[in-house]
Ligand SMILES: NC(=O)C1=CN([C@@H]2O[C@H](COP(=O)(O)OP(=O)(O)OC[C@H]3O[C@@H](n4cnc5c(N)ncnc54)[C@H](O)[C@@H]3O)[C@@H](O)[C@H]2O)C=CC1
């Protein structure tokens with residue numbers, strides 16, 4: 001069980017340290033953790049946000065525990081040198097095309113979400129976000145219009161195989177979870193989305209037990225706060241999934257609670273909180289590490305088949321929250337380390 005630990009920038013360092021403490025406390029006999037630089041810190045040390053040494057470490061590992069990348073000092077760099085390219089590069093390079101982002105409200109947090117408690121109580125959602133395509137990976141650049149204006153462009157595209165493989169992930173998840181799959185697109189405007197919808201409908205024929213629906217992304221954003229309980233699984237593209245999952249985090253209380261798994265064809269996976277490096281609170285012991293701790297649980301489940309250990313971590317997080325251990329993101333005053341301690345105490 002060799003895990004590459006890529007803590008990255010800002011609160012990535014702080015939250016990953018707590019997840020590592022939790023993993024070590026499980027005393028798994030074969031656990032091996034190897035640190036590697038990624039993001040802005042890697043750029044500063046090695047001249048690249050995803051140095052070859054880091055890729056080497058990752059390729060020799062069974063899974064990645066990832067913190068976050070992003071550093072305001074690096075925002076003026078050429079795009080290929082910016083910290084965010086590291087996470088995009090890892091996802092693409094390693095073929096991690098399926099990003100699972102569960103959003104479930106923990107018992108006792110129903111009053112602390114951005115929704116009315118009776119609405120929040122119903123949320124038990126999995127967002128399946130495509131991670132290797134869409135506008136994030138299309139041709140992009142700056143050009144000058146015939147009229148002399150500067151123009152930025154980013155090409156949005158999906159080919160049918162890319163849609164088909166993520167559709168299968170969505171259908172399988174929906175089958176396991178409760179039977180409803182909602183495919184979110186913008187087929188009323190975008191050709192990319194029209195193909196997405198056509199292919200999802202094709203794939204649906206293989207999953208007669210799954211109730212498939214389609215929703216435009218603008219409506220989905222609204223429905224997510226109006227009645228999140230209507231969704232079991234949402235399958236959507238890279239951009240829409242990125243946005244809707246940040247929104248879903250506030251339906252369960254905080255972005256500091258949402259974990260994720262990025263998977264490819266095999267057991268290898270990258271596990272990270274859905275949030276970024278949060279420069280506004282970095283280095284202040286204010287970050288909630290629970291999303292990263294829960295990502296470590298997803299890693300044990302998906303990459304190593306350690307269901308009991310994963311459930312143990314999840315139960316410890318739930319108990320810590322039920323005991324009132326809350327960071328500033330949930331209106332409490334527990335620090336990052338204190339939250340980590342509380343999870344450890346409840347393991
Ligand atoms: N996967 C990754 O590494 C990601 C990296 N980023 C990068 O992170 C940097 C900051 O981006 P933002 O748009 O500000 O998004 P962000 O997710 O870092 O922060 C958004 C807001 O949520 C708060 N927040 C985030 N995580 C929290 C936690 N664990 N506990 C308590 N509060 C938390 C922050 O303080 C901030 O107010 C940028 O450079 C961005 O590109 C953003 C998202 C994902």
Ligand SMILES: CC(C)CC(=O)C(=O)O
Pocket residue numbers: 084087088242274275276
């Ligand atoms: C920083 C971006 C590359 C990605 C992002 O916001 C995300 O994956 O949630």
Ligand SMILES: [Mg+2]
Pocket residue numbers: 242243246274
């Ligand atoms: Mg995001």
